[in-house]
Amino acid sequence: xxxxxxxxxxxxxxxxxxxxxxxxxxxxxxxxxxxxxxxxxxxxxxxxxxxxxxxxxxxxxxxxxxxxxxxxxxxxxxxxxxxxxxxxxxxxxxxxxxxxxxxxxxxxxxxxxxxxxx
Numbered sequence: 001x002x003x004x005x006x007x008x009x010x011x012x013x014x015x016x017x018x019x020x021x022x023x024x025x026x027x028x029x030x031x032x033x034x035x036x037x038x039x040x041x042x043x044x045x046x047x048x049x050x051x052x053x054x055x056x057x058x059x060x061x062x063x064x065x066x067x068x069x070x071x072x073x074x075x076x077x078x079x080x081x082x083x084x085x086x087x088x089x090x091x092x093x094x095x096x097x098x099x100x101x102x103x104x105x106x107x108x109x110x111x112x113x114x115x116x117x118x
Contacts, residue, residue, distance in 0.1 A: 012109040014072035015116055031113050034071045038064060038110070042103055049092070049099060057095075058087035064106075073109045 018027040041060055048057035065080035079102050086095050 012073055012075065012105070012112045013068075013116075014074070015113075018072055028117060030071055031117055034067055035110060035113055035117075037067060038106075042106055045099070049095060052090070052092055054087040054090045058084055061087065068109070071113065073113075076105050076109045079105055 015027060015031070018030065022030070041064055045057055045060050048054075048060065061080045061084035065077050065084060068074075068077035068080060079098075083095070083098060083102055086098060
């Protein structure tokens with residue numbers, strides 16, 4: 001796996017470390033599972049935000065935090081933790097604003113992971 005970087009930015013997920021720990025095939029299985037498990041998460045998050053439903057949003061952010069950490073997507077995991085924390089105060093304007101950047105990070109991560117599987 002090459003260390004693709006965009007203008008000095010690090011890759012959205014550290015798959016090299018996973019490959020060293022678990023081997024290539026297990027890493028590919030983890031990535032496939034991540035993509036399957038998170039496929040509809042953003043849509044569900046957006047529905048929760050529109051409905052001002054912190055009880056629905058918080059566990060989605062928590063799940064994505066944990067799953068992202070497993071595949072080495074530390075930046076997305078950290079952002080998921082921030083979103084999870086925002087749910088506690090139900091700061092909806094802040095959540096909506098944060099979600100735009102969050103969704104971009106999610107898409108960058110999943111695009112990177114899909115390229116890895118090709």
